[in-house]
Amino acid sequence: MSAGATKTILVAEDDPVTRRFVVSLLEERGYQVLVAEDGEHAVSLAVSAAPDLLVSDLVMPYRDGYEVLRAIRNDPRVAHLPVLILSMRDREDDIVRGFESGADEYVVKPFNAREFVARVRKLLESRRA
Amino acid sequence: MQHVLVAAIVGTAAVFLALTVLIVAAKAGREIRDARRRSRRRALEPLVLRFVHGDDPSILAALGGGLDHRDRVVVEAILLDHVQRVRGIERDRLHRALDELGFVDRYLAELTSHRWWTRARGAENLGLAGAKRATVQLVNALDDDVPEVRLRAAKSLGLVGGRAAVRPLLQALAEPNRWSTIRIADILADMGHEVVRELMDAFPGLNRHGRLAALDILGRVHALESIPWLLDRMGDPEPDVRARAAHALGSIGVIAAAGRLRAALGDPAWPVRAMAAKALGRIHDAAAIPRLCVALCDAEWWVRANAAEALRRTGPAGLEALEAMLTDPDLFARHQACLMLDTCGILDRRIAQLGTTGASREAALRLIGGFVRAGQTAKLIELAGSHTDPAVRRALVGLLHPASPQHEGAA
Numbered sequence: 441m442s443a444g445a446t447k448t449i450l451v452a453e454d455d456p457v458t459r460r461f462v463v464s465l466l467e468e469r470g471y472q473v474l475v476a477e478d479g480e481h482a483v484s485l486a487v488s489a490a491p492d493l494l495v496s497d498l499v500m501p502y503r504d505g506y507e508v509l510r511a512i513r514n515d516p517r518v519a520h521l522p523v524l525i526l527s528m529r530d531r532e533d534d535i536v537r538g539f540e541s542g543a544d545e546y547v548v549k550p551f552n553a554r555e556f557v558a559r560v561r562k563l564l565e566s567r568r569a
Numbered sequence: 570m571q572h573v574l575v576a577a578i579v580g581t582a583a584v585f586l587a588l589t590v591l592i593v594a595a596k597a598g599r600e601i602r603d604a605r606r607r608s609r610r611r612a613l614e615p616l617v618l619r620f621v622h623g624d625d626p627s628i629l630a631a632l633g634g635g636l637d638h639r640d641r642v643v644v645e646a647i648l649l650d651h652v653q654r655v656r657g658i659e660r661d662r663l664h665r666a667l668d669e670l671g672f673v674d675r676y677l678a679e680l681t682s683h684r685w686w687t688r689a690r691g692a693e694n695l696g697l698a699g700a701k702r703a704t705v706q707l708v709n710a711l712d713d714d715v716p717e718v719r720l721r722a723a724k725s726l727g728l729v730g731g732r733a734a735v736r737p738l739l740q741a742l743a744e745p746n747r748w749s750t751i752r753i754a755d756i757l758a759d760m761g762h763e764v765v766r767e768l769m770d771a772f773p774g775l776n777r778h779g780r781l782a783a784l785d786i787l788g789r790v791h792a793l794e795s796i797p798w799l800l801d802r803m804g805d806p807e808p809d810v811r812a813r814a815a816h817a818l819g820s821i822g823v824i825a826a827a828g829r830l831r832a833a834l835g836d837p838a839w840p841v842r843a844m845a846a847k848a849l850g851r852i853h854d855a856a857a858i859p860r861l862c863v864a865l866c867d868a869e870w871w872v873r874a875n876a877a878e879a880l881r882r883t884g885p886a887g888l889e890a891l892e893a894m895l896t897d898p899d900l901f902a903r904h905q906a907c908l909m910l911d912t913c914g915i916l917d918r919r920i921a922q923l924g925t926t927g928a929s930r931e932a933a934l935r936l937i938g939g940f941v942r943a944g945q946t947a948k949l950i951e952l953a954g955s956h957t958d959p960a961v962r963r964a965l966v967g968l969l970h971p972a973s974p975q976h977e978g979a980a
Contacts, residue, residue: 457650464618552657553622 447564448472450491452482452508453526454500458549462495462526465553466560479503483511486518493563498527498538506541513542522563526551609643617647621662628666636670645672652697664699673700680706685715692718696725704729708737720752727756735760735767742779754782758789765792781813788817796821800829808838815841819848827854834860834876839869846872850879858883858890865906866899873901877909888915895939903943911948916940920952923964937968 449471453459463473474489476482480502486494494512498505505525512518524545525538538546545559613632620631629635636644645667652663667673676698679691692710695703707729710722723741726734741753757764768783775783784802787795795817802814815833818826831854833845846864849857857879864876880887892915894906910916915936922933940949946969953965 458654460614461618461651461654464615465622468619468622550654550656550660553655553659554657 446472447493448474448489448491449493449495449560450474450476450482450485450489452476452479452494452496452500452505454478454497458497458526461553462556465557466495469557471560477501479505479508482508486512486521487515490518491521493560494521494523495526495560496523498525498529498534506537509538509541509543522566524559524563526556605639606643606646609640610647613640613643614647617644617666618651620666621651621659628669641670644670648672649694649697652699660699667698668700673698673703676700677703677706680710685713685718688713689715689718689721692721692725696721696728699729701729701731704731704733708733711737711741720749723753723756727760730760730763732763732767735764736771739767739771739775739779739783742782743774743776750778750782754786758786761790762792762794765790765795769795769798777807777809780807781809784810784813784817788813788820791821793821793823796823796826800826803829803833808836808841811836811838812840812844815844815848819844819851822852824852824854827852827857830854831857831860834864839867839872842867843869843871843875846875846879850875850882853883855883855886858887861887862890862894862897862902865894865902866897870901873905877905881909881913888913891915892936892939895936895943900943903939904945907940907943907945910936910940911945916948920949920956920961920965921958924958924960934964934968937965941968 449466451459451462451466451473453462453475454477459475459477463475466473474485474491476485478501479496482494482496482500483503485491486508494508496505496508500508503511505527509523509525512521512523522544523542524547525543526547526549527534527538528549529535530548535546535548544563547556547559616632617628620628623631625631632644648663648667648670652660652667655663673695676691676694677700679687680695680703682688682691688710692707695707704726707722707726711719711726713719713722723738726738735757738753738757742750742757757768765787768786772780772783784799787799799814799818799821803811803818805811805814811833815830818830827849830845830848830852833841834849834857836842836845842864846861849861861876861880861883864872865880867873867876877891880891883890888910891906891910894902895910897903897906907916919933919936922929923937925933937949940946949965949969953962953969956962956965
């Protein structure tokens with residue numbers, strides 16, 4: 441078990457294969473993982489479960505990742521929640537828009553798993569600090 | 570006769586019944602098989618992913634020492650699904666698992682199938698499996714009679730990478746009758762920096778088609794190491810080579826190329842001048858502004874358009890130069906400057922300033938006066954009747970009809 445054993449991460453991802461990979465990767469590192477399959481569910485889980493970090497795709501049903509970010513940043517209960525975007529969109533405009541919408545990190549798919557975990561850890565540590 | 574008719578009806582009904590039973594049975598069989606595979610996937614995927622995230626040397630050990638032949642298809646699907654979604658060490662481990670479980674050998678065997686779709690599938694999966702040891706077979710598949718097999722083999726060579734994969738793809742660039750140059754160029758560009766040295770070495774042996782594609786690829790890869798070589802290509806006797814080299818230098822965006830690109834604005838071939846202007850805009854070369862203003866008077870529309878766009882991209886100094894070009898004696902240069910100033914929103918901003926006082930109004934009057942003198946008045950006429958600010962409307966009418974006594978005071 442790593443130091444992250446008590447941390448809870450919410451993974452919002454509609455692609456089941458990627459979702460299972462990310463969940464497995466994070467659980468392997470000792471994190472507790474919650475799952476949302478669409479943007480609407482992600483926002484409600486973020487509020488009700490108060491995770492330590494949100495990992496969110498951009499393209500999802502009902503509410504896309506940008507809308508999820510906006511909803512979270514506008515809700516004082518979860519406005520502080522660190523958010524990592526994990527998306528196939530690799531254009532400069534998409535990445536800049538992600539940061540402008542309130543993302544703390546942006547990782548492009550296909551992704552390097554170890555780099556992804558390092559960014560997750562860094563975000564969780566910065567939150568603790 | 571009646572017996573024959575009854576027999577025919579009964580026979581037909583029996584055939585339909587048999588077909589129905591067959592279809593239902595086949596569907597039920599598929600459903601049962603899919604349900605079993607889903608169930609096995611739920612059981613096996615965590616084991617596969619644990620292997621991928623960990624450092625066990627063997628996937629067989631991670632799967633409990635063996636793999637039931639019915640589970641092979643499930644594990645293969647898991648590995649192929651995940652290998653497309655990750656990079657780095659995890660992908661390497663997925664590649665290793667595909668090889669260890671014998672899938673790479675099977676894909677290699679599929680390449681020799683007499684069915685083209687099986688060969689195509691084998692070629693594609695060898696790329697996903699990152700099978701470097703299949704490079705020779707994939708190169709051979711580039712000569713397949715079926716274009717789909719050739720294309721999938723080419724894509725797979727791009728995924729497998731390495732020097733041995735780059736060379737045949739470069740050869741494919743030189744055969745536009747057998748290959749889509751654009752698709753091969755895409756594959757090579759996706760391979761990134763490993764193609765740069767090979768492209769430059771292979772360049773003299775390529776035909777014209779291949780040489781131009783090679784220059785585009787270097788620009789797309791942003792190959793910094795190719796800059797001196799590209800600068801040399803700016804002296805190539807072939808105008809299209811010089812033009813594509815200029816384009817590539819602009820795509821890479823290195824200010825060190827600015828001097829050579831400025832000189833290329835005087836090239837006798839207009840495609841070179843056009844690409845040089847575009848490239849100078851991309852590298853935001855303020856020192857090129859005077860030459861870009863000259864290029865705005867070029868005899869070729871494409872050069873003028875790229876020069877105007879380059880001036881816009883150069884920033885405030887470039888926009889000032891565009892405004893100054895409104896008084897140029899060359900009508901085409903004035904038109905191009907008007908078009909760019911309108912496109913980038915300067916005209917709208919200046920029109921709004923007609924409702925103000927002081928220096929901003931003076932600047933607006935100068936710019937809009939330039940539009941009127943250049944004959945670019947369609948938008949001004951429309952806004953003279955529809956702008957929400959009456960002061961702006963009056964000023965526009967005064968500028969459009971300066972001799973009209975009732976509007977003399979407007980300007």
